[in-house]
Amino acid sequence: MTTVHERTAMPLAPLAPRRSPAPAVLTALWAGAAAVVGLWWYDTAAVTGAADWLNGAGRIAGLLCGYACAVLVALMARVPLLERRIGSDRVARWHAMAGRYTICLLVAHVVLIVLGYAAQDHASLWHETLSIVLDYPEMLKATLGTVMLFAVGVTSARAVRRRTGYEFWYYVHLLTYAAVFLAFWHQPALGDQFNGHAVATGLWYALYTGVAVLVLWFRVLAPVRLNLRHRLRVEAVTPEAPGVYSVVVRGHRLDELGAESGQFFRWRFLGQGLGWTSTPYSLSAPPRPDLLRITVKALGDHSAAVALLRPGTRVWAEGPYGALTAARRTSHKALLIAAGVGITPLRALFETLPGEVTLLYRARTAQDLALGAELEAIARWRGARVLYALNGPNGERPVLSVESLRASVSDLSGHDVYLCGPHAFAQDLYQVLRAAGVPDRRIHHESFEL
Numbered sequence: 001m002t003t004v005h006e007r008t009a010m011p012l013a014p015l016a017p018r019r020s021p022a023p024a025v026l027t028a029l030w031a032g033a034a035a036v037v038g039l040w041w042y043d044t045a046a047v048t049g050a051a052d053w054l055n056g057a058g059r060i061a062g063l064l065c066g067y068a069c070a071v072l073v074a075l076m077a078r079v080p081l082l083e084r085r086i087g088s089d090r091v092a093r094w095h096a097m098a099g100r101y102t103i104c105l106l107v108a109h110v111v112l113i114v115l116g117y118a119a120q121d122h123a124s125l126w127h128e129t130l131s132i133v134l135d136y137p138e139m140l141k142a143t144l145g146t147v148m149l150f151a152v153g154v155t156s157a158r159a160v161r162r163r164t165g166y167e168f169w170y171y172v173h174l175l176t177y178a179a180v181f182l183a184f185w186h187q188p189a190l191g192d193q194f195n196g197h198a199v200a201t202g203l204w205y206a207l208y209t210g211v212a213v214l215v216l217w218f219r220v221l222a223p224v225r226l227n228l229r230h231r232l233r234v235e236a237v238t239p240e241a242p243g244v245y246s247v248v249v250r251g252h253r254l255d256e257l258g259a260e261s262g263q264f265f266r267w268r269f270l271g272q273g274l275g276w277t278s279t280p281y282s283l284s285a286p287p288r289p290d291l292l293r294i295t296v297k298a299l300g301d302h303s304a305a306v307a308l309l310r311p312g313t314r315v316w317a318e319g320p321y322g323a324l325t326a327a328r329r330t331s332h333k334a335l336l337i338a339a340g341v342g343i344t345p346l347r348a349l350f351e352t353l354p355g356e357v358t359l360l361y362r363a364r365t366a367q368d369l370a371l372g373a374e375l376e377a378i379a380r381w382r383g384a385r386v387l388y389a390l391n392g393p394n395g396e397r398p399v400l401s402v403e404s405l406r407a408s409v410s411d412l413s414g415h416d417v418y419l420c421g422p423h424a425f426a427q428d429l430y431q432v433l434r435a436a437g438v439p440d441r442r443i444h445h446e447s448f449e450l
Contacts, residue, residue: 020323022086029071036067039200043193054116058109059192065105066187066204069149069180070211072098076176077214078321084263087323088280089447096156103153106146138186145182148175167277177215184208223318230254232315234269235291237307241370243298244341245307246284248291249315255289257320260327261348262418265319267294274305278318282345282420284371286352292317295370297341324446326353329416331442335360335409337400337429339421340368345446346420347371351378358409362389362400362421400429402436413437419445 040060047056075082075095082091118128133143154160155172187204188194194201230251238246259265264282268275284295298304324345332355336346339362350359359379363369369388379386387408389398398404406412417433419426426445433443 020086021081022090025082025086032071033064033067036063039063039193043197043200051116051120054112054119056116058112058116061105061108061112062187062191063193065102065109066184067207068098068102068105069183070207072102073176073180074211074214076219077211078218078318079214080218083321084323087446088264088321089445099153099156103149106149110146136186136190138189141182142186145179145184148179148182152176152179166279170277223316226257226318227316230257230317232292232317234271234309234311234313234315236311237309239307240295241368241372243304244295244370245298246293246295246371247306247309248293249317250291253289254287254292257287259283259287259292259320260325261286261352262324262326262345263320263322264345265292265294265317265321268316269306269309269313270316271309271313274309275316278316279303280321282322283320283348284344286348295341295344295347297370299341322446324349324418324420324444328418328444329353329355331414331416332356333411333415334358334418335412335415336418337421338362339425341370342419342421342425343370343375344420346418347375347378349418350375350384351382356384357382358385358387358415360387360389360400360408362398362425364391366390400432402432405432405436413439416442416444419443423447 037060040056040063044056047053072095075091075098114125114129114132117123117132118125121128121131123131133139152173152175155164155169161169188201194204230253232249232251235248235250238248240246261283264280266278266280268278281294281296283292285293296303296306298307322345326349334353334355334357336350336353336357336359338346338359343361346359350357359375361369361372361375366372366388369375375386378384389400391397409415412433413436415438417438419429421429426447430443430445434440
């Protein structure tokens with residue numbers, strides 16, 4: 001590791017870390033699930049016999065599945081409260097977990113209802129399945145929606161996801177909206193908890209209507225307004241390191257976006273065949289009233305094609321998103337740890353984060369240090385330190401251990417630590433930092449893995 005010695009520190013700003021609304025949101029979601037079970041309990045006088053037990057369990061699973069579908073879509077709506085205050089990666093994990101719950105509840109609902117109705121009618125499972133699908137109102141649409149949800153679930157499984165391209169996964173995932181729409185109508189039509197219960201039916205419609213409004217506003221209307229208003233175009237593309245390029249985007253009144261260092265946008269470049277894909281890239285410099293900059297490493301077809309963008313190419317952006325910002329800090333001292341292209345959001349934070357800041361940059365070789373000259377210039381200007389962890393002459397990797405971090409950064413446990421890099425790297429560093437005594441509330445990390 002090499003060191004640039006401190007000079008003058010930036011002025012300290014008052015510490016007022018934003019409280020995450022995550023506990024309140026989770027409490028509200030689980031309260032909603034409890035209310036759904038309460039709806040079944042209130043409407044069910046007694047359960048007797050095997051058929052009643054099966055049907056009752058199937059209805060509970062169906063109600064919870066319907067509620068989970070609404071939650072699943074709401075978490076996809078890119079609501080700023082969730083994306084900017086809780087963090088896009090955490091919301092994505094909630095969405096993935098809700099997806100697993102939804103599929104499990106869907107399977108339980110289908111199996112239990114078919115078994116229960118078959119026992120009630122003294123019919124075979126095949127006959128009862130055909131009867132439910134073909135004779136019951138709204139069930140053909142619900143069956144198609146069920147097949148779509150299963151398709152989304154299968155393509156989202158980790159083993160399948162690793163073998164398919166991002167674009168395929170993304171467009172299959174969009175079937176969730178159609179699946180939920182198709183499956184919704186059989187709920188008020190057939191659900192015993194809704195028939196003759198105007199209040200319950202009204203609340204159920206209000207839940208789904210509210211979620212639809214969130215999706216329409218934040219995923220359709222807000223991006224359209226942003227791009228019509230700010231008119232983004234590629235200004236320049238410059239190489240930063242082998243396979244790493246910075247893209248400067250020019251627009252109008254970009255300060256109105258409210259973007260902060262550490263955040264990202266989802267970018268769609270309308271050229272070089274990139275218009276079909278929306279990809280998250282972090283800002284690699286503090287946003288300016290007329291310019292935004294991202295830095296991209298060629299890791300796939302999309303990111304490699306970014307290097308070929310021409311000035312003037314139109315850009316469609318959505319955001320800003322992400323909670324890896326100065327608002328998370330709880331101390332006047334911060335350690336930023338980046339690996340590879342994970343330097344991009346931390347480079348912007350390195351320039352703007354108040355207080356005493358140290359940056360630790362992990363890369364294979366000196367040639368792989370993207371934005372290195374800028375980091376050195378920022379360090380000289382603000383009196384900060386830049387440390388490098390590079391492979392040795394024979395390719396041996398430096399060990400980032402409790403001892404090496406403590407030797408490089410005094411009072412490590414008193415620092416806020418911002419992590420950005422490959423998921424495995426961040427996980428390993430998290431364990432090292434916890435072992436070094438850094439509290440969990442002071443370790444800040446966002447992952448872009450989908």
